[in-house]
Amino acid sequence: MLDRRRFNMTLGAFGAALGVAPGLALAQSQPQSQSPKILKVANSAGVNDAQQAFITAGRHPKLGYYQSEGVDVEYVNMSSIAQAMQALMTEQVAFGPVAPGIFLPAAAKDPNLGLVAAYKWLPRNANVIVVKPGSPIRTAADLKGKRIGVRSQGDPGIVVTKTILLELGLDDSTNQYIAVGDGAPAGQALTQDRVDAIVTYDTGAARIEMVGVPLRYVPLPPKYAEVGSGWICVRKKTLKEDRKSLVGLFRGIAKSTLFAHTNLDQAINIHWALYPESKSKSKTEDEARKELQFILKDRKENWMRRADDTDKRIGASSVAEWASNVDTAAETSKNPRLAAEIGDVNGVFTNDLIDEVNDFDKAAVIKQAKEFKL
Incomplete structure (x- = not known):
C-alpha cells in the first residue's frame, strides 16, 4: 500500500497536476431522507468563474438537474490535484480529478489503490x-x-x-x-x-x-x-455502494454541460446568480461577460465530443484511449514495465455508469437551453 509519504513522493516524481479540472468529493448524507446528498466539488482551478458552468448550470432551481437526482454540489477549494488525489487515496473524499501521468504509476505501485476513472468531463484535448x-x-x-x-x-x-x-x-x-x-x-x-x-x-x-x-x-x-484532457475518478468502493448518487451526479454534469455549451450567455448568468462573489468588482457586467465568453470560446467546444468520435456518449472513455495513456505514462515515468504492472486497463477506467448517465432527452435539454431566460 502507498502511505501518505510514498504517495507524495510518487506525485513529485511524475511532476504533474490537472490544475483546471474540478475534483468531486462526497459529503456525508443529510440526516433527512428527503434532503439531497451533497457532493462537494474540490475546486483546484483557483478561479471561481463561469469556466465551471458545465457543472454549476444545473444547480439553478429553474433547471434542477441535480435536485431531480437527489443530489447537489458544493464547491470546496483545494490547492492542487495532488491534494485531491491524496484525499481520495486516504478516503477523506470520494471523488477527484485524475491525471493519467500520476494515476497510472500510482495504481501500478499499489494494486489496492481502489480508484477508477468513471467519467470523462473534457473529451477533447484542451x-x-x-x-x-x-x-x-x-x-x-x-x-x-x-x-x-x-x-x-x-x-x-x-x-x-x-x-x-x-x-x-x-x-x-x-x-x-x-x-x-x-x-x-x-x-x-x-x-x-x-x-x-x-x-x-x-x-x-x-x-x-x-x-x-x-x-x-x-x-x-x-x-x-486526439487524446482527451480530463477525467473524474471515484473510489471503486463508492461505485459499488452508492451507484445511484454517482449516476445522478454525472447525469447532472452531462445535462449542465449540454446546457452551457448551447447557451453560454445564460450559463454565465446562472453562475453569477449562484455565486455572486465570482462576479468581477473591477469591471462592468458587460466587460466581465465579454471576458468570460472569450476565455470559454475554445473550452466550450472541448466540453463536447468530436464529430468523428465513434462513441458519442457523454462521459465515455475507450480501451484504446487508456492503453495509450498507459504507454505514455510508461515513458514519462521511465517504467517500461508499467503496462504489465497495470494489466487489463479495464481496471483503471469504467464505462459502467455511462449508459445510465446518458439516459435523458438531450434534445429537450438543448431546447430548454435555447429558450431559457433567467
Missing part, C-alpha cells in the same frame, strides 16, 4: 502551446531544449511537454520548466523572454490574451491532439 508571434518555435518539436513556462512546478504542462516530445521521438532532458503563474504574470514572462513558450490549457492561454498579450498557437502533434 492543452495548448503558445509563443510570441515572432517566435522561431513553429512546431512542437521545436520545444526541445527550450524554457517552458508552466503555472507551477506541479502543473500538468510539464508532463504535457514530456508527452508531446516523446511522441516525436525526442526527450526533455535539456528543457527547463519555469513557474510563471496565470494571466498577466505569465504574459510578462513570455514578452520579457524569460520563457520561450508556455504550455497550458485553453482557458489559461485565453487569460493571457485577455490582458493584451498577443499569442501564436503551435499545433499539437496529431496523435496527442
